[in-house]
Amino acid sequence: MLATARAKLEESLLAKGLRRSAERFAILDEVYSRNDHFDAEDLYQAMHQKSYPVSRATVYNTLEVLVDCHLVRRHHFGDDDNSKSRYEKSLGRQQHAHLVCTICHRVQEFCDPRLHLIKTNVGNTLQFEVESHSFVLYGQCIDENCEAKPGNGTPAN
Numbered sequence: 624m625l626a627t628a629r630a631k632l633e634e635s636l637l638a639k640g641l642r643r644s645a646e647r648f649a650i651l652d653e654v655y656s657r658n659d660h661f662d663a664e665d666l667y668q669a670m671h672q673k674s675y676p677v678s679r680a681t682v683y684n685t686l687e688v689l690v691d692c693h694l695v696r697r698h699h700f701g702d703d704d705n706s707k708s709r710y711e712k713s714l715g716r717q718q719h720a721h722l723v724c725t726i727c728h729r730v731q732e733f734c735d736p737r738l739h740l741i742k743t744n745v746g747n748t749l750q751f752e753v754e755s756h757s758f759v760l761y762g763q764c765i766d767e768n769c770e771a772k773p774g775n776g777t778p779a780n
């Protein structure tokens with residue numbers, strides 16, 4: 624999986640005339656080692672913790688490239704315009720939808736084949752070629768022991 628992702632990034636950087644720097648590939652490696660929905664700052668901090676310091680500018684522009692070549696999906700969870708973009712790796716991942724807790728901001732994933740049916744049916748009925756979709760449920764986790772709840776420990780993604 625990582626080899627495919629690296630090849631795709633290499634191709635994309637070449638096509639855009641961008642430098643194929645070791646930093647950009649290290650960022651890709653970090654992204655593909657994660658299973659969460661992170662923001663740019665999380666990624667920046669993780670690179671520093673792994674003693675691979677890169678600038679914020681490099682993190683941001685590499686994420687742009689990764690989104691452009693479909694190696695990473697960008698999400699805007701939350702209804703206010705200031706909500707931070709969140710990212711997740713996309714290669715080899717199944718289509719899925721999200722549950723977002725508005726208190727602890729934890730993101731959970733779920734799959735439901737009915738979403739695919741809606742997409743197909745609505746597309747056929749309205750003569751529309753659906754390319755992508757985003758389905759997000761907002762609410763609060765009910766689990767009292769949810770470690771992400773304020774006071775129960777550290778917030779998680």
Ligand SMILES: [Zn+2]
Pocket residue numbers: 724725726727728729763764769771772
């Ligand atoms: Zn919660």
Ligand SMILES: [Zn+2]
Pocket residue numbers: 660711719721732
């Ligand atoms: Zn996800």
